[in-house]
Amino acid sequence: MPITSASARLAGLLLSLAVPLAVLLQAPAAAQPQPEFFDVPYAPGQWNIGRRFDESQLRYCIDKRDPDWEMAGDIADTIAAGLLLEPQRYVVESEMVLEDITKLYGVMLKHCDIHMGFKLIPEGYPAWVILSRPYYETEYVFVTADPEVTSLADLAPGHPIAATVGTMAHIRLVAYQSALPADRRWPTYPMGSNERALATLLDGTADVALVWAPSLWAMQREDPAYADLHVIDPRPLPAITLGVGAIFLSNESFLRAAVDEAIAALVADGTIEAILEKYAFPATARP
Amino acid sequence: MATHYGRVTLFATTAIAAGLFATQLAAQDNPIDAVTPVTDEMLLNPPDGDWLMWRRTYNGWGYSPLDQINKDNVKDLKLAWAWGMSPGGRTQETPLVHDGVMYIQNSSHLIQALDAASGDLIWEYQYTLPDEVDPNGERSKAIYDDKLIIATRDAHLIALDTKTGQLVWDKQVANYKHGFAFSSGPLVANGVIVQGMTSCSNAQPGGCFFTGHDVNTGEELWRVHTIARGDTPEGNSWNGVPLESRHGGSAWITGSYDPEQNLVFAGVGQVYPWNVEIAGLTPPSADPNVTNEALYTNSTLAIDPTTGELKWYHQYLPTDSLDLDYVYERMLIDLPFEGETRKQVVTTGKIGIIESLDRNTGEWLWAKETVPQNVVLSIDEETGAKEINPEVIPVIGQTTFNCPADPGGRAWQATAYSPRTEALYLPTVEFCSNTTVNPLDPGQIYTGGGLQTYSRVPLPDGDGNIGQVRAVKLTDQSDMWMYRQYPPITSSTLPTGGGVVFAGSLDRKFMAFDDETGEMLWSSGKLDNALESFPITYEADGKQYVAIVASWASGLGRLASLTPDVKLPPDNPHTLYVFALPD
Numbered sequence: 001m002p003i004t005s006a007s008a009r010l011a012g013l014l015l016s017l018a019v020p021l022a023v024l025l026q027a028p029a030a031a032q033p034q035p036e037f038f039d040v041p042y043a044p045g046q047w048n049i050g051r052r053f054d055e056s057q058l059r060y061c062i063d064k065r066d067p068d069w070e071m072a073g074d075i076a077d078t079i080a081a082g083l084l085l086e087p088q089r090y091v092v093e094s095e096m097v098l099e100d101i102t103k104l105y106g107v108m109l110k111h112c113d114i115h116m117g118f119k120l121i122p123e124g125y126p127a128w129v130i131l132s133r134p135y136y137e138t139e140y141v142f143v144t145a146d147p148e149v150t151s152l153a154d155l156a157p158g159h160p161i162a163a164t165v166g167t168m169a170h171i172r173l174v175a176y177q178s179a180l181p182a183d184r185r186w187p188t189y190p191m192g193s194n195e196r197a198l199a200t201l202l203d204g205t206a207d208v209a210l211v212w213a214p215s216l217w218a219m220q221r222e223d224p225a226y227a228d229l230h231v232i233d234p235r236p237l238p239a240i241t242l243g244v245g246a247i248f249l250s251n252e253s254f255l256r257a258a259v260d261e262a263i264a265a266l267v268a269d270g271t272i273e274a275i276l277e278k279y280a281f282p283a284t285a286r287p
Numbered sequence: 288m289a290t291h292y293g294r295v296t297l298f299a300t301t302a303i304a305a306g307l308f309a310t311q312l313a314a315q316d317n318p319i320d321a322v323t324p325v326t327d328e329m330l331l332n333p334p335d336g337d338w339l340m341w342r343r344t345y346n347g348w349g350y351s352p353l354d355q356i357n358k359d360n361v362k363d364l365k366l367a368w369a370w371g372m373s374p375g376g377r378t379q380e381t382p383l384v385h386d387g388v389m390y391i392q393n394s395s396h397l398i399q400a401l402d403a404a405s406g407d408l409i410w411e412y413q414y415t416l417p418d419e420v421d422p423n424g425e426r427s428k429a430i431y432d433d434k435l436i437i438a439t440r441d442a443h444l445i446a447l448d449t450k451t452g453q454l455v456w457d458k459q460v461a462n463y464k465h466g467f468a469f470s471s472g473p474l475v476a477n478g479v480i481v482q483g484m485t486s487c488s489n490a491q492p493g494g495c496f497f498t499g500h501d502v503n504t505g506e507e508l509w510r511v512h513t514i515a516r517g518d519t520p521e522g523n524s525w526n527g528v529p530l531e532s533r534h535g536g537s538a539w540i541t542g543s544y545d546p547e548q549n550l551v552f553a554g555v556g557q558v559y560p561w562n563v564e565i566a567g568l569t570p571p572s573a574d575p576n577v578t579n580e581a582l583y584t585n586s587t588l589a590i591d592p593t594t595g596e597l598k599w600y601h602q603y604l605p606t607d608s609l610d611l612d613y614v615y616e617r618m619l620i621d622l623p624f625e626g627e628t629r630k631q632v633v634t635t636g637k638i639g640i641i642e643s644l645d646r647n648t649g650e651w652l653w654a655k656e657t658v659p660q661n662v663v664l665s666i667d668e669e670t671g672a673k674e675i676n677p678e679v680i681p682v683i684g685q686t687t688f689n690c691p692a693d694p695g696g697r698a699w700q701a702t703a704y705s706p707r708t709e710a711l712y713l714p715t716v717e718f719c720s721n722t723t724v725n726p727l728d729p730g731q732i733y734t735g736g737g738l739q740t741y742s743r744v745p746l747p748d749g750d751g752n753i754g755q756v757r758a759v760k761l762t763d764q765s766d767m768w769m770y771r772q773y774p775p776i777t778s779s780t781l782p783t784g785g786g787v788v789f790a791g792s793l794d795r796k797f798m799a800f801d802d803e804t805g806e807m808l809w810s811s812g813k814l815d816n817a818l819e820s821f822p823i824t825y826e827a828d829g830k831q832y833v834a835i836v837a838s839w840a841s842g843l844g845r846l847a848s849l850t851p852d853v854k855l856p857p858d859n860p861h862t863l864y865v866f867a868l869p870d
Contacts, residue, residue: 063730063732065731066730066731096463096464096466096490097466098489098490098732100733101733117731118729118730118733121726123725124726124729165534165565166489166560167726170726174564174683175564189529191492191531192490192534196492
C-alpha cells in the first residue's frame with residue numbers, strides 16, 4: 001500500500017507507537033465481565049477463535065450496507081498507512097436489512113480490529129465497544145421533492161414528514177412538535193430506514209423526509225428517480241450534526257489512541273477532506 | 288442431516304434430499320419402535336405420562352396429573368440422567384415426551400430424540416441456519432401424527448418424522464433478512480398448524496402475523512396480521528400513521544385452543560419502538576376518525592384455526608410505552624364469576640395483573656394485582672379499561688421511574704394452573720426501572736432497541752427478595768401463599784397431581800413446593816446454570832420423571848445486574864437435567 005506524502009509525515013510521528021501497538025494487537029479481544037442482557041455479545045464458535053498471528057496489519061471492516069462504505073475503505077487504508085501497518089480489508093456482505101449491534105462482536109472477533117462507520121452518539125453504545133474520534137462530520141437533513149419548499153418553515157402544518165425512526169434528529173423533531181399546538185404540527189411518520197423515508201417522497205406518502213445525509217447521497221448516486229430531491233433549510237429546527245468514526249472492542253484502548261492520533265493528523269493535513277471531495281460526499285473533516 | 292442411533296443392529300442408509308444426508312441405525316428394545324402416531328384425540332386428552340405440547344394440554348394449564356412423585360416423597364428426588372446441549376446462543380426449551388421418547392431442540396437447531404428413561408440418544412437432525420442468523424432455541428414445538436413440527440430462527444417451519452428424524456417438509460414462512468424469526472413453536476389445533484411470527488421491528492413495517500399451515504405439506508392456509516389495517520375502527524387506531532410506519536405486534540408466545548368453539552386464543556406484543564412519541568402514537572391526532580390505541584398490540588386474539596377468521600379481540604394495554612407486553616400464555620379455565628360458572632381465558636401481563644375474559648364473548652370479567660407496580664392507577668370494574676399513571680410514561684428529555692421494568696413482574700416464564708387447588712402459580716419478580724428515551728441508531732445497519740433504556744433498580748422499600756412464587760386461588764382471586772427469595776425465580780412453574788409445584792431460580796436451584804402451603808419440600812443441588820426454561824414431568828417405563836433445561840436465557844436473567852453476587856458460568860452452558868425417585 002503506497003503511503004501518501006501526508007501520511008509519510010505522519011509516519012514519523014507514529015513510528016514510536018508501531019512496536020508497542022504490534023505487541024498489543026496480538027491479544028485476543030474479550031468482552032466485558034458481567035455484562036447486562038442485550039449488552040452480552042455472542043459469536044458462534046467464539047470459544048474457538050484464537051489469537052491472531054499477523055501483528056503487522058490493521059484489520060478493518062467496512063459494510064456494503066453503509067452508504068459510505070467505499071469511501072470509508074479509503075479512509076481506513078490511509079489510517080493504516082499512517083500507522084505503518086498493512087491494511088487488511090474485510091467487506092461485510094450480509095443482506096440483513098437491520099442488525100442488532102451485538103452482531104458486531106462476532107464480526108470483529110473474527111475479522112477486524114476496527115469497524116468503520118459509526119455515529120458518535122453519547123450513551124449510544126454498550127460497554128464492550130469504544131469509539132474513535134470522528135473522521136468526518138455530517139448531518140441529518142430535511143429533504144423534499146417540492147421545488148416550492150426551501151425550508152421546513154415553508155411546510156404547511158398538516159403536511160406529513162417521514163422520519164427515519166429513532167435518530168437524534170427524529171427525537172429532536174418529535175420534542176419540538178410536542179411543544180406546538182395541535183393545529184401547528186406536521187404529522188410525523190416513523191420509517192424503518194432512510195431508504196423507506198426517502199421513498200415516501202416518491203410515492204406521495206409524505207412531503208418531507210428527515211434522513212441521514214449520506215443515505216440521500218447514496219440514493220441519488222444509485223437511482224435517478226431521487227435526483228430531483230433537494231435538501232431544505234432545517235429552520236425553525238437547528239441542524240443536527242454528528243461525527244462518524246470507527247469502533248473497537250473495548251480492550252483495544254491503545255489501538256484507539258493510535259488511530260485517534262492518525263485521524264487527527266490526517267484531518268489536520270487535509271488528507272481526509274481530499275477523500276471527501278473525491279467522492280463529493282456531504283461531510284466535513286474538522287480538526 | 289438426520290442420524291439415528293441404536294443399541295444392537297447396525298445398518299446404514301443414506302438419503303440425499305435438499306442437501307440432507309441421513310444415516311440410520313436400527314435398534315432393538317428401542318422406545319422409538321413403540322412410538323405411535325399422535326392423534327387429535329390424544330391432543331384433546333393427552334395420556335397422563337406424555338407431554339405433547341408446550342403447556343401439555345390445549346387449555347394451557349402446564350399441569351400434569353402424575354402423582355408418583357408427591358408431597359411425601361419428593362424430598363428423595365435424585366438426578367436420573369443429564370444431557371449436554373449445544374453451547375452458544377440461548378435456549379428456553381420445553382422438551383416434549385411421547386411414548387417414552389423425549390424430543391428436544393438445541394439452540395444450534397440440532398433436533399434430538401432421546402430415550403426418556405435412560406437419556407440415550409436415538410436420532411438427531413441438524414437444521415442448518417444461515418450464517419447471518421445467530422443460533423437460539425425455540426420455546427416450544429408440536430407433535431402431530433408422525434411428525435415433529437419445529438419453528439426455526441430463520442422463519443421456517445419444518446416437519447421431521449418422529450421415528451427417524453428424517454425431514455418430511457420444510458416451509459419458509461417469511462424472509463429472515465427482513466428480521467422475521469420464530470422464537471416459539473406451533474400449536475396444532477383441529478389439524479391445522481398455528482404459528483406466530485416475531486421480531487417485526489424497523490426492518491419490516493406492518494407488524495407480525497399468525498399463520499395457519501397444512502400439517503402434511505406446511506402450505507400456508509391463512510394469515511392474520513397482528514397490526515390492524517384498512518379503513519376500519521381497528522385499522523384507524525394508529526394515530527393516522529400509515530401502515531409503512533407501524534411496527535411491532537410480535538406474536539412470540541404459543542397460544543391455547545378451545546375445541547368446543549374451535550378457537551385459538553393467543554397474545555400479541557407491544558408497539559415497536561416502545562416510546563409512543565417516537566412511534567407516532569402521541570400526541571393524539573386531531574382527526575375525529577382516528578384513535579391511538581394501536582390495535583391489536585397487547586391483546587388476546589380469538590382465531591378460528593380452520594379459516595383464520597379473527598372472531599374477536601380484547602386489548603389490555605392500549606398505547607403501551609413501557610414494553611409491558613400482554614403476550615403470554617392464555618389459560619382456559621371454567622371459574623365462578625358473579626354466581627355462575629363462566630368459561631374464561633386467563634392471562635397475566637408483564638405488569639403482573641391477572642386478567643380474565645369470557646372466552647365465548649371476549650367480555651372482560653375481572654383483574655387481580657400481584658407484584659408491586661406503579662403503571663396502572665385503576666381498572667374499570669366493568670370494562671377492564673386502565674387508568675395509566677401519567678408520571679411513568681417516558682418523555683423525551685426526562686428520566687421516568689416505573690415498576691416493574693421491561694422484563695416484567697412476570698416474564699415469558701409461564702404461569703401454571705392446578706385443578707387440584709384451583710390455584711394459579713406465578714413466577715414473579717419485584718424490581719423497577721429508571722427509563723430514558725435514547726437515540727439508538729449508531730450505525731446505518733446496526734440500529735436497534737426500543738429507543739428507551741431501562742436502568743433496573745431494586746423496588747424502593749422492598750425486602751430485598753426479588754424472586755417469588757405466588758399462588759392465587761382463582762375461584763375468588765385470593766392470595767393462597769407466596770414464597771420469597773433473593774434470586775429471581777427464572778423458570779415456569781410446574782404443578783402436578785402429586786401436590787407439588789416445581790420451579791427453578793437464577794442461582795441454579797430447582798425446587799419443589801407444597802401446592803397448598805408453599806412450604807419448600809425439596810431443592811436440588813446447584814446445577815450448572817440458571818434455570819430459565821419450562822420444566823415438564825412425564826412417565827417412561829412406568830416411572831415418573833421431572834425434566835428442566837438449565838441455561839441463562841435472557842428472561843428474568845436480565846436481573847442479573849441486580850444480583851451481581853449470583854455468579855453464573857461465563858460460557859452459558861445448556862444442560863437438560865432429569866430427576867426421579869430412587870428405584
